[in-house]
Amino acid sequence: MDTASMTVRGRGQARRAADSTAMAVAARAGFAARGLIYLLVGVIALRIAWGGDGGGRQADRGGALGELADKPFGAALLWAVGAALAGMALWRLSEAVVGGAGPDGTKPSKRAAAAARCVFYAFVSFSVLAYAAGDKGSGSGSSDRRTHDVTAAVLTWPAGPWLVGAAGAAVVITGLWIAVRAARKTFRRHLRTGAMSPRARQVTDVLGVAGGTARGAVFAVAGVFALVAAVQHRPGKAKGMDDTLRAFRDLPAGPWLLALIALGLAAFGVFSWCNARWREV
Structure with a gap:
């Protein structure tokens, strides 16, 4: 191999290494931003558990953004979170295109899942950045209202109840x-x-188990509410994250149960920070 070929090859390797480093930084920033949002949702839910109104905040992403906006340097924090989530979307896109870390990272199912996550984080990033830019109805919109509106619209379709x-x-x-x-x-x-x-x-391990279990429980209960809305043809029965969390408080021993879920969501936030530090990317 001549000198010119070796030089070109070396430059290509350096460029790939730089691209890999950039994607790693983007992914870790995204995990850090996700962790901050979940931690704030957990804090708001904990306030609600003990009879408060969450400080006037919804226990969802919109409420978390509102909390950030009210902090010192809140505007800068919002821009940073939005940019970090955009980095997460780019990293997921790279996983969809070239495959992720690990022996099964190139499997079609893994790539499809990465593509879906890319779309999700791109949407979330856009809503956060729009909110930071002054569109207060974007990133801070109530998840309950959005869920109700979407469910109501779908239920009017011929096969709407089945789809919901x-x-x-x-x-x-x-x-x-x-x-x-x-x-x-x-x-x-x-x-x-x-x-x-x-x-x-x-x-x-403790954070991952507690956080993942709490997050899964919230998803599952929200899904049950959607099923009830479909069966009863009542869009108001479908609940976003905030109303789903408040529903835990209405159960026997509800405040304690919601407090446990809230701590779990906060734990998932800290677990996301652990991913920012030790995740293979």
Whole structure:
């Protein structure tokens, strides 16, 4: 191989290494931003658990953004979160195109899941950035209102109740899948456990199990409400994240149960920060 070819090859390798580093930074920033949002949702839900109104905030992404906006340097924080979530979307896109880390990262199912997550994080990033730019009805909109509006619209379609019911069943299954995977600690497959101390692995396990179980429970219950809305043909029965969390408070021992779920969501936020540090990307 001549010198020119070696130079071109070396430049190509350097460029790929730089691209890989950039994607790693984008992914880690995205996990950090996700963790901040879940931590704030958990804090708001904890306020609601003990008879408060959450400080006037919804226990959902919109409420979390409102909390950030009221903090010192809130506008800068919102822009940073939106940009970080855009980085997460780009990383998921790269996984969909070239495959993710791990031996099964190039499987079609993994690529399809990465593509779906790319679309989700792109939407969330856009809504956060729009809110930061002054569109207060964008990122801070109530998840309950959006859920009601979408459900009401779909129920007017000829096969609307079946579609809402199918979506509700899918959300229930997704919630159970999230909870089971958390309980089985499958998240370990994506972490650089060799780089973690025994104490860090133990703490991350606790956060991952508690956070994933709580998150899965919220998904599953929200799916049940969608199923009820489909069966009764009443869009008001479908609930977003805030109303779903408040529904826990109305059960026997409800404040304690909601407090447990709230702490779990906050734990998932901190677990996301652990991913920002030790995730294989």
